[in-house]
Amino acid sequence: xxxxxxxxxxxxxxxxxxxxxxxxxxxxxxxxxxxxxxxxxxxxxxxxxxxxxxxxxxxxxxxxxxxxxxxxxxxxxxxxxxxxxxxxxxxxxxxxxxxxxxxxxxxxxxxxxxxxxxxxxxxxxxxxxxxxxxxxxxxxxxxxxxxxxxxxxxxxxxxxxxxxxxxxxxxxxxxxxxxxxxxxxxxxxxxxxxxxxxxxxxxxxxxxxxxxxxxxxxxxxxxxxxxxxxxxxxxxxxxxxxxxxxxxxxxxxxxxxxxxxxxxxxxxxxxxxxxxxxxxxxxxxxxxxxxxxxxxxxxxxxxxxxxxxxxxxxxxxxxxxxxxxxxxxxxxxxxxxxxxxxxxxxxxxxxxxxxxxxxxxxxxxxxxxxxxxxxxxxxxxxxxxxxxxxxxxxxxxxxxxxxxxxxxxxxxxxxxxxxxxxxxxxxxxxxxxxxxxxxxxxxxxxxxxxxxxxxxxxxxxxxxxxxxxxxxxxxxxxxxxxxxxxxxxxxxxxxxxxxxxxxxxxxxxxxxxxxxxxxxxxxxxxxxxxxxxxxxxxxxxxxxxxxxxxxxxxxxxxxxxxxxxxxxxxxxxxxxxxxxxxxxxxxxxxxxxxxxxxxxxxxxxx
Numbered sequence: 001x002x003x004x005x006x007x008x009x010x011x012x013x014x015x016x017x018x019x020x021x022x023x024x025x026x027x028x029x030x031x032x033x034x035x036x037x038x039x040x041x042x043x044x045x046x047x048x049x050x051x052x053x054x055x056x057x058x059x060x061x062x063x064x065x066x067x068x069x070x071x072x073x074x075x076x077x078x079x080x081x082x083x084x085x086x087x088x089x090x091x092x093x094x095x096x097x098x099x100x101x102x103x104x105x106x107x108x109x110x111x112x113x114x115x116x117x118x119x120x121x122x123x124x125x126x127x128x129x130x131x132x133x134x135x136x137x138x139x140x141x142x143x144x145x146x147x148x149x150x151x152x153x154x155x156x157x158x159x160x161x162x163x164x165x166x167x168x169x170x171x172x173x174x175x176x177x178x179x180x181x182x183x184x185x186x187x188x189x190x191x192x193x194x195x196x197x198x199x200x201x202x203x204x205x206x207x208x209x210x211x212x213x214x215x216x217x218x219x220x221x222x223x224x225x226x227x228x229x230x231x232x233x234x235x236x237x238x239x240x241x242x243x244x245x246x247x248x249x250x251x252x253x254x255x256x257x258x259x260x261x262x263x264x265x266x267x268x269x270x271x272x273x274x275x276x277x278x279x280x281x282x283x284x285x286x287x288x289x290x291x292x293x294x295x296x297x298x299x300x301x302x303x304x305x306x307x308x309x310x311x312x313x314x315x316x317x318x319x320x321x322x323x324x325x326x327x328x329x330x331x332x333x334x335x336x337x338x339x340x341x342x343x344x345x346x347x348x349x350x351x352x353x354x355x356x357x358x359x360x361x362x363x364x365x366x367x368x369x370x371x372x373x374x375x376x377x378x379x380x381x382x383x384x385x386x387x388x389x390x391x392x393x394x395x396x397x398x399x400x401x402x403x404x405x406x407x408x409x410x411x412x413x414x415x416x417x418x419x420x421x422x423x424x425x426x427x428x429x430x431x432x433x434x435x436x437x438x439x440x441x442x443x444x445x446x447x448x449x450x451x452x453x454x455x456x457x458x459x460x461x462x463x464x465x466x467x468x469x470x471x472x473x474x475x476x477x478x479x480x481x482x483x484x485x486x487x488x489x490x491x492x493x494x495x496x497x498x499x500x501x502x503x504x505x506x507x508x509x510x511x512x513x514x515x516x517x518x519x520x521x522x523x524x525x526x527x528x529x530x531x532x533x534x535x536x537x538x539x540x541x542x543x544x545x546x547x548x549x550x551x552x553x554x555x556x557x558x559x560x561x562x563x564x565x566x567x568x569x570x571x572x573x574x575x576x577x578x579x580x581x582x583x584x585x586x587x588x589x590x591x592x593x594x595x596x597x598x599x600x601x602x603x604x605x606x
Contacts, residue, residue: 008093009106015090016097016107023111030117034109034125035207038094042211045090049167050219052082052186057174057226064233065178065574075185083167083189091197095130095204102126128203135198135205155206159213160194166216173220176228177557177567179578231557235568327355327391327400339369343403346388353388354403369397375466376401378441383434385454385464404462409516410450412592419516419592421550422580427453427461427591428513428551429576434463435509436569439502446500448508449489450515459590487532488521492561495536503563506572510558517546522559550579 022044023037055078063071100106102124112126123131133143138152167190171183197205330343333354344355358369376387376399389400409427413419419427431453438445445452445466452465487495491507494500514522522542526532539561546552554575560566567575580587 008096011089012093012096012100013107015093016101016109019094019097020107020109023109028111028114031128032114032116032125033111034098034114034129035116035203038098038129038204038207039211041090041094042208043215045087045208046163046212046215046219048082048086048090049186049190049216050170050222052078053167053170053174053219053223054226056171056182056186057223057228060175060178060229061227061233064229064235067182072182072185075182079185079187079189083186084193087190087193088196091200091205091208094208095200098126098204099130102130129207130201130204133202135200135202138202139198152202152206155210156198156202159206159209163209163213163216164191164194166213166220169220170216170223173223174226177231177234177575178229179575180582181578231565231567231571235571327353346400352403354385354401355391355398356401357398366397369399372466373399375438375443378443379434379438379466380441381434381437383430383460383462384438385462385466404454404456404464406454406456406462408451409453409455409461409512412455413450413516413519416592418519418546421517422583422585422589423591424513424517424549424551425576425580425585426587426589427516428509429573429580429587430461430591431463431509431512432506432569432573432576435502435505436573438463438466439505439569444500444502445505445508446494447486448505448512449486450512451486453512455591459592461591487529487536488523488526489515490533490536491563492536492539493563495533496539501563502569503566506566506569507559507563509569510555510572513551514542514545514555514559517549517551518544520544522555551576 019037019041022040023033026033026037026040029036056075059071059074067075097106098109098112101109102112109126113124115123116125116128135152135156137143138149139156141149143149164187168183168187171186172180175183326347327344328347330345330352332340333343334341339356339358341354341356344353345351346353356369356372358366370390373387373390376385385404386402387399388402391398391400431448435445435448443466445463447465448463452463454462454464456462489508489511491500491504494504511522522544523532523535523540524544526535542556542559545555545559549555554567554572558566558572577587
């Protein structure tokens with residue numbers, strides 16, 4: 001016990017010597033040199049939480065957002081020491097040093113006996129700092145003086161809270177490009193310290209926090225100067241995630257032409273290997289159909305995504321017959337350069353489906369549709385359209401897909417205006433997860449744009465039209481020099497070289513989210529596709545990003561011209577999930593609700 005008192009006494013003398021040194025450089029202006037000495041000491045005290053913020057910022061430059069047990073223990077230790085122990089001990093020792101010097105003990109502090117220039121009832125400067133009410137009594141208004149209560153409320157309530165806000169901002173700057181919740185480990189101990197110091201003299205703490213506030217605000221600038229972690233560090237997945245390494249750009253370069261048809265997403269055994277063949281009719285040659293087979297039972301139909309239900313050469317031919325066949329046409333849903341999509345009824349399973357048919361029995365078109373079916377069947381994600389089956393008829397191939405009743409994102413933004421930040425975050429996170437899952441299956445989309453994101457009637461987003469999707473190992477089916485993708489939403493490296501990577505899909509998704517927030521592509525609208533393509537190839541700056549969105553910083557990073565500097569889809573998904581959770585928003589909530597036309601008319605009538 002005696003040794004403990006000696007240690008505390010020694011520390012009090014050390015703080016007394018520090019206060020005496022500060023007092024020598026303090027001007028003797030109202031209310032007195034010693035009150036301002038305590039304020040300057042408070043400015044020095046603000047360095048304590050600043051050291052914690054600097055330590056967090058420097059640690060994250062090497063660890064990113066990987067908060068394991070060791071990292072959390074380190075952050076908790078920083079917060080407890082720099083946010084609670086140091087400020088509380090400083091206040092305690094400063095009070096003891098001044099009080100001891102006032103009564104003639106400890107380190108002699110000259111000038112404490114000088115009178116204070118205001119409120120002569122306080123007496124000397126030493127009595128002003130160590131006597132009078134404690135902070136708790138001053139905030140409860142026990143003296144009955146209204147003016148005094150208002151002054152103490154400002155000095156012991158408003159000023160400390162502003163100081164706490166400055167420390168919170170220091171932590172947020174230190175935690176840039178990551179979740180904000182670790183910052184609580186620093187500012188919560190400081191908040192507890194502020195409450196405990198209400199047991200010290202009110203005037204002493206008022207002067208201390210008065211100096212702490214401007215210094216802590218300046219600390220925000222100091223932490224900003226340290227910079228933020230690089231995206232290469234942030235993109236590093238957590239150790240517990242056990243995620244496969246990201247694809248390298250060269251992994252998606254077109255392979256040399258193959259002499260036989262590409263293998264399926266899940267290739268069959270060698271004895272039943274797919275041989276090169278032409279499925280559609282050849283002009284001048286009678287159509288040779290396989291020997292009629294009985295229709296397969298319903299249980300054998302591909303009702304969920306997976307391997308294609310048959311291999312070319314041994315498939316059961318299902319004829320398109322809108323009058324009495326299995327699939328009955330309802331209406332046309334869309335028409336593009338590589339196929340027509342119909343809403344149809346599967347009479348065997350009694351469900352509506354989307355059926356995409358080739359326009360002409362050309363080998364390239366058929367191979368393209370087979371490739372699309374393989375890409376979709378390989379992807380198992382609730383926000384990607386599913387492949388149910390594939391059919392063959394005299395006019396070519398058709399893919400039977402899940403039918404989603406909804407509207408394209410382009411129509412919703414064009415008709416109702418841009419999305420808010422919460423809806424945009426849900427859209428971005430959902431589609432990032434869908435694309436990341438497709439990339440794990442070695443499938444690129446290559447045409448992510450607002451028209452290819454469909455929002456169903458519950459507000460859930462679905463990624464559609466993998467019509468130019470390319471799985472690794474597929475032969476290149478595009479004509480020489482033909483650019484795949486929509487120029488307004490084309491990544492710079494794809495426009496320049498024609499090659500796509502997961503980073504290119506991520507760029508197109510970010511461009512789509514930017515469109516959802518502004519109603520315009522990030523590079524703005526161009527007069528024609530060629531000028532839009534040139535703007536992408538020349539890496540022109542993104543001039544139409546949202547100005548007031550909280551996602552602007554992440555969008556700027558995701559739309560970087562250099563693919564290596566972009567955050568990965570998994571990083572984007574984590575950051576947006578943390579932002580939504582931090583704001584109390586559900587991550588699986590609707591992007592936007594689509595009101596059916598009949599219901600919308602009823603609402604307007606009401």
